[in-house]
Amino acid sequence: LAIDYFNQGFYWEANDEWERLWRVSGPDTPVGHFLKGLVKLAAAGVKVRENSIHGVRRHAASAGEVFADVAAEVNLDHLCGLEFVMLQFAADRAAQLTYRDDYPVGEPIRVFPFALQPEPMPFG
Template sequence: MHGLQHPTPPPLEPARWLESQEYLFGIDLFNHSYYWEAHEAWESLWHAANRQGNIADFIKGLIKLAAAGVKAREGNTRGVNRHIQRSLELLRHACADQRLFCGIAINELIQSCTSTLQAMHEIHMPQPGLILPFVIQVENQSN
């Protein structure tokens, strides 16, 4: 329920990401275009990570992607661009030199974000109701 405080979940641990219900729920929500709800799920993990460090930056990168989805639904292409660019900065920093982080193929996600940025440049008029043209792929490996 909106405005209701939820208990802080255990911090996301890269080696045990499959055990994080909030993390996985956020991915499911994002992949079904429930961007605001994904943002909320991941924000609790960001707080659990004390909002600093690589894990916090990784989670914040996902939160920024969800925010881009919210802006896409609003038809705000500038907002989409701004949030995706910030997401890319955070993901590149947090996951430097890692092919797979918390089950996500980082290079593929970065490529999807980059392609979305390029596509957003071709949209000249606001188009409310847009969704992001990718999902977050998860590989069932424990890292």
């Protein structure tokens, strides 16, 4: 649900869903750290809508660092179907972009030029 929210521009709702999962998964677990990165990436989207470029850069850069740390910790390419390299690239890109300052108020709109696309889970 949170990925759908994120991809459709509902960054606050995505942030809220991932934060809820973060709390129940245990903030100090690898999954908890991973979810914290997603929370920060969604928060960057919220900051775009608030015209806070400093907030965008801070949250996006922090998300990229979290994804790099989790990738090293779990020694995997993917977690929960999302590829770490793609997440790090997306976070870095979000931190570097220039954003409009005239987004419609109260309407969801994608502000990032990327979408989160989970890989299907292997069977067997």
